[in-house]
Structure formats: structure tokens, C-alpha cells
Amino acid sequence: MGSLVEVSNLTVVAGDATLVDALSFSIRPGEVLALIGESGSGKTTTALALMGYARHGCRIAAGQVRIDDIDVLKLGASQLRSLRGRKVAYIAQSAAASFNPSRTILDQVVEPATMHGTLSRPAAELKAIALFRELALPDPEGIGARYPHQVSGGQLQRLMAAMALITDPDVVILDEPTTALDVTTQIEVLRAFKRVVRERQVTAVYVSHDLAVVAQMADHILVLRGGCMQELASTDRVLAQPAHEYTRELLAAARPAARDSGHVSGSTQALLEISGVSAGYGARDAQGRPQVCILQDIGLRLERGQAVGVIGESGSGKTTLARAVAGLLAPSAGTIRFDGQALSPTLAQRSKDELRRIQIVFQSADTALNPSQTIESILARPLQFYRGLKGAALQRRIAELLDLVKLPANLAGRLPAGLSGGQKQRVNLARALAAEPELLLCDEVTSALDTVVGAAVLDLIAELRRELGLSILFISHDLHTVRAVCDEIVVMRHGCKLAQVARADYDRGPHHPYYEQLARAVPELRRGWLEELDLPRPVLVA
Structure with missing residues (x-):
């Protein structure tokens, strides 16, 4: 089952710049919250802070992040290592950059379970195969023996999901997981992710700039701009009655309109x-x-x-x-x-x-x-x-x-x-x-x-x-x-x-x-x- 996530006055800075400005929200167990906004809006920075992590050059300056009864920002280094990959799992945007090319897929998928001691190696391998099947991967018994370069981008993205889910985390962060995929592959991955999140009832944070994708995945949408919250409401409400002008801009931009180039057809040159x-x-x-x-x-x-x-x-x-x-x-x-x-x-x-x-x-x-x-x-x-x-x-x-x-x-x-x-x-x-x-x-x-x-x-x-x-x-x-x-x-x-x-x-x-x-x-x-x-x-x- 998922966990209750509560964020209060979260502030992340980089030098004199404020990347996330006093952000507050909560996610009920088993729900999916989407973080939406243009590049640089603070989506990924906010998502990473849920694990008590700030990228190089950044720091979490203020606020509170609670996952059930755990005060994440007060944990020490060893406690954070125990939290990450166990209580909270992260699925990155680029699976190709996240896998080690010199190790087999199965070795890497079972690693979180063996590192955190939740499963023995034989049990972890059996669970990995079950996850491969659950995520609709081809040849679930054999795909783990391959290396990352021997599978497609969509398959590798789902294999990363298997790596994140093998420890049965309560919270899963999906950071632009389908951005680099073609549309037909994206459909397969979205269906697999949605089914697994729903059936396992995990609490999920879905980071994306694609409102059409978010409409399929999320229960609620939090709209960010410049690190500040613009709007937080149910997905149905945001799509039908956006309250903020910036949300309306995002919705308008999500519907491509024909661009007049001034080109006149019929030229023979x-x-x-x-x-x-x-x-x-x-x-x-x-x-x-x-x-x-x-x-x-x-x-x-x-x-x-x-x-x-x-x-x-x-x-x-x-x-x-x-x-x-x-x-x-x-x-x-x-x-x-x-x-x-x-x-x-x-x-x-x-x-x-x-x-x-x-x-x-x-x-x-x-x-x-x-x-x-x-x-x-x-x-x-x-x-x-x-x-x-x-x-x-x-x-x-x-x-x-x-x-x-x-x-x-x-x-x-x-x-x-x-x-x-x-x-x-x-x-x-x-x-x-x-x-x-x-x-x-x-x-x-x-x-x-x-x-x-x-x-x-x-x-x-x-x-x-x-x-x-x-x-x-x-x-x-x-x-x-x-x-x-x-x-x-x-x-x-x-x-x-x-x-x-x-x-x-x-x-x-x-x-x-x-x-x-x-x-x-x-x-x-x-x-x-x-x-x-x-x-x-x-x-x-x-």
C-alpha cells in the first residue's frame, strides 16, 4: 500500500537563486500527483526533495517532507540510504543513461532488493521475472540475461520500473519516464505503469511537461512555474476549468496549431x-x-x-x-x-x-x-x-x-x-x-x-x-x-x-x-x- 506524503513550505536554493519557493502539498496513499510546468519550473527538484536529495550546487534550505511518520529532511546519511530505493523509489527519464552497460539487466534489477536485504538473490530473481511479466516485457524468463544495449528504449524504461518496484516501495517517483519514447512505444509503457501503480496501490509522483500524458496517469495536478505553485486541483478540474492563466497557456500549447510558413506550393525548384x-x-x-x-x-x-x-x-x-x-x-x-x-x-x-x-x-x-x-x-x-x-x-x-x-x-x-x-x-x-x-x-x-x-x-x-x-x-x-x-x-x-x-x-x-x-x-x-x-x-x- 502507498504512504501519505506531506510537504510543507519546501524551499530549495542554488546560491542566491530560489528553485522551489515555499511549496506545500499532500498526496493520499495510492494516489498519483502530477508535477507539471515548463523546463526550469522546479518539477524534478521538488520530486528529488521527497527523497531528501538536492542536486550538486543546490540545497534544501527550509520546509518539511513527511512520508507517513518519517521526517525525511531530518534523516542522516545512512538513514537516507535506507529510505531511497526501499521506502521511496525513483524512475529516471533516461533509462539508457541509468543502466550499467557492462552488467546484465537481471543483475541490476535485483540489486536494490539484495542491497536493502529485503530478498535473497534467488528470491529476488524470481520476483524480477514476475515483475517483467507484470510489466508486459517479452520473454520474461530470458530478458534478464541480456545487456542494456540489447533491448529497446521502451523495454529498458519498463525494466527500470521493475528495478524500482522490486523492493515494494510505498512511494514511486516517475520523472518524465516516456519523454524520449516514440508514440507507439509510449502507449505500451504508460499502460504498464498505470496498471502496476493501480494494482499495487503505491503513492506516485509523475513529473512531466506533457499534459496529455498526465491526463491519463494522474488523480491531481500541481502546476509549477519558477518554483512557485500556480494551481493544485483534481485532473478533471484542471483540464476542464483551469484557474490560473499559466495553466491555460499550458493547455493551449498542448494542442498543436498549424504554423503558417508562408511557403507556396507548386514550386519546381x-x-x-x-x-x-x-x-x-x-x-x-x-x-x-x-x-x-x-x-x-x-x-x-x-x-x-x-x-x-x-x-x-x-x-x-x-x-x-x-x-x-x-x-x-x-x-x-x-x-x-x-x-x-x-x-x-x-x-x-x-x-x-x-x-x-x-x-x-x-x-x-x-x-x-x-x-x-x-x-x-x-x-x-x-x-x-x-x-x-x-x-x-x-x-x-x-x-x-x-x-x-x-x-x-x-x-x-x-x-x-x-x-x-x-x-x-x-x-x-x-x-x-x-x-x-x-x-x-x-x-x-x-x-x-x-x-x-x-x-x-x-x-x-x-x-x-x-x-x-x-x-x-x-x-x-x-x-x-x-x-x-x-x-x-x-x-x-x-x-x-x-x-x-x-x-x-x-x-x-x-x-x-x-x-x-x-x-x-x-x-x-x-x-x-x-x-x-x-x-x-x-x-x-x-
Whole structure:
């Protein structure tokens, strides 16, 4: 059974900055409370404080956190170690970064139970297998023998849930557990999480920026902004009658609207032409075919000033296509032409101007930005390399780029670790724009962003297209987002192009069954959608 959680006047600071400001709330046993807000609102900071933990450079300055009769903030180090993973368990956003790649999955899942002494190793293994089955994982008896890289992202996220639940905790914190997953995988994970939370009657805290997901999971919603509570009410009340203007902004941002790019269709001027492209990884055979083939005979055309979306679930080949266009992966067959000229297959063979004209914005800003360089240094490098800027002109352009992506100029001196996830992604975008490209390859650029920041980035992309005539290849697993941004949509699965749909036909069918499946898998902003959803079995590649 779950525990009663009571938080009173919780205050968390970092130097002179207040991250969480005198926050008070309670969660009844067996209930799910969602913490909602944009990046930097204090969601994760609040959730971690429930375990008596503050991240490096932060400290819990005041307040009280009680779990049943335990005063968490008065516990010593050894008592906190006993609490964490036993009484309170944490499921992180990135399972891939949380597992040890050199140890088997089973070794890591049973570790909390053996460390806390709740189960013997044989009993823990039996319980782990039962949890694998409860979480609808394939091959529950055998999956534990694999290593983290041998399972999918959605499976790894559920395996992390098994690790958290093996000690039968009373409180579970789920910190953006489906943010990095494609929509069809997200459905599987949400269903598994909801079933387990309900059946075990644990008290849960669900941290998210996605109101549509929260609508399926939470009993109550606490809306945060700048570390301050804006609203706390039942999920039904927040969705139907939001009391605070900021909550209404979040709800509006959660419903993607079409962005007017000013692009006029019918142009015959192709900026990018991809013909018969195949690509993969590993050693090539005598015919030049890679050991692992990801893309198979892909063709598409992108006009100057146009945005073409590429959608598909994980493993469909979307990112591999972007990497081939960017020169990061040489195609094994086919041609890629840019502005009428054939592109060399690799970065090393391309001219400096070709490199400048095609820029890629990677999905994960955490791995794309050098952690040891300031934001100023990160933005200065492309400006110096492509434009030869220095001195006052360089500083002025850095300030303009930060303003362009809606970031304050005083962030320039910070390291990436001092920025929120949304801020880092906007730096990632600003760095690509520094080269003044003609084609921007956007690889899941809003998947890790909160709804407000994500909507702002989509608006910015539409604005750049209008003002600069920028062309976009927009990769995503979220069909609603792609429809809001793009003039045409290419549907991919298992490395093959299944269909291409023009904006005029978005609301006219019939479309390919897989396109319809992806459309239905995007969570709707209403209660009960998850229970009503009945996705068909995976369709075969046509």
C-alpha cells in the first residue's frame, strides 16, 4: 500500500537563486500527483526533495517532507540510504543513461532488493521475472540475461520500473519516464505503469511537461512555474476549468496549431533530391551492402523554403536518413543532390560552403553540447569558422542568436550543466543557425521539451522559414507536431518509405494504415483516452 506524503513550505536554493519557493502539498496513499510546468519550473527538484536529495550546487534550505511518520529532511546519511530505493523509489527519464552497460539487466534489477536485504538473490530473481511479466516485457524468463544495449528504449524504461518496484516501495517517483519514447512505444509503457501503480496501490509522483500524458496517469495536478505553485486541483478540474492563466497557456500549447510558413506550393525548384538511397552500418560486402541495412531505396524531394516531415517509430530509419543527408553516414546506394549538385557522401569530402549550407540539430542537447565549454564559446565556434567573426562583431552576433531562440543574454557565460533541458535545446538550435544554413535537419528537436518551449520552437521554425526562406527536413515520431509544421509528410517504417501525404490531404483519407496508427497513438488531452485506445496489430510493410 502507498504512504501519505506531506510537504510543507519546501524551499530549495542554488546560491542566491530560489528553485522551489515555499511549496506545500499532500498526496493520499495510492494516489498519483502530477508535477507539471515548463523546463526550469522546479518539477524534478521538488520530486528529488521527497527523497531528501538536492542536486550538486543546490540545497534544501527550509520546509518539511513527511512520508507517513518519517521526517525525511531530518534523516542522516545512512538513514537516507535506507529510505531511497526501499521506502521511496525513483524512475529516471533516461533509462539508457541509468543502466550499467557492462552488467546484465537481471543483475541490476535485483540489486536494490539484495542491497536493502529485503530478498535473497534467488528470491529476488524470481520476483524480477514476475515483475517483467507484470510489466508486459517479452520473454520474461530470458530478458534478464541480456545487456542494456540489447533491448529497446521502451523495454529498458519498463525494466527500470521493475528495478524500482522490486523492493515494494510505498512511494514511486516517475520523472518524465516516456519523454524520449516514440508514440507507439509510449502507449505500451504508460499502460504498464498505470496498471502496476493501480494494482499495487503505491503513492506516485509523475513529473512531466506533457499534459496529455498526465491526463491519463494522474488523480491531481500541481502546476509549477519558477518554483512557485500556480494551481493544485483534481485532473478533471484542471483540464476542464483551469484557474490560473499559466495553466491555460499550458493547455493551449498542448494542442498543436498549424504554423503558417508562408511557403507556396507548386514550386519546381528542388533544394534537396534523394533518389534510391540505401544506408546502414557495419562492414560492407563485395556489392557494397552494409552488414546492417537501415534505409532501403528511399526517395524524396524538398523544395526551397519547404518543410517536409519524416515520421515513424524508433528504428524506422528517420535519423539515419538525416545523418546521410548531413554527411555523417555515407549511403551504400543512391544519390543525394543539393541545389542541383550531387553531394559528396562524407563530411570530409564536402566543401566548407556545403557544410555551412546544411546544418543538423540533434535530438539530445545533453550529448550535442560540449559540457566543458560556455554557451558563448559553443556559439562562437561556427561564427568564427564560417563567418570569420571576432571581437565586438562576434559578441553582437552571439547576443542576436540568443535573442533569436528566446534566451537571455546573461546565459552566455554559463556551462550547459547550468541550463534546463529546454534551454540547452535552444542553444543547440542557435548553434545550427549561426552558420546561416539553407537546409536545417531537425531530428526530434521538440521531443524532450515542455509544451510551452516546444510550441515556441515550432513558432520560431515557422518564423525562420518566412523570413529567411529556410528549408526544413523535420524528423519526429509525433504526427500532430509534424502536421503543425510541415507542408508534406513522409511515412517510414523498417527503413522503407510507406507513403507521402501533402498538407491539403492531412484531413482527407484514406491514408496508409500505419499513418493512421501513428495518428491514433498521440495522446489526447482528455481523461480515459488510454483506456479507450485500441491500436491494431502492427501492419506489414507495403
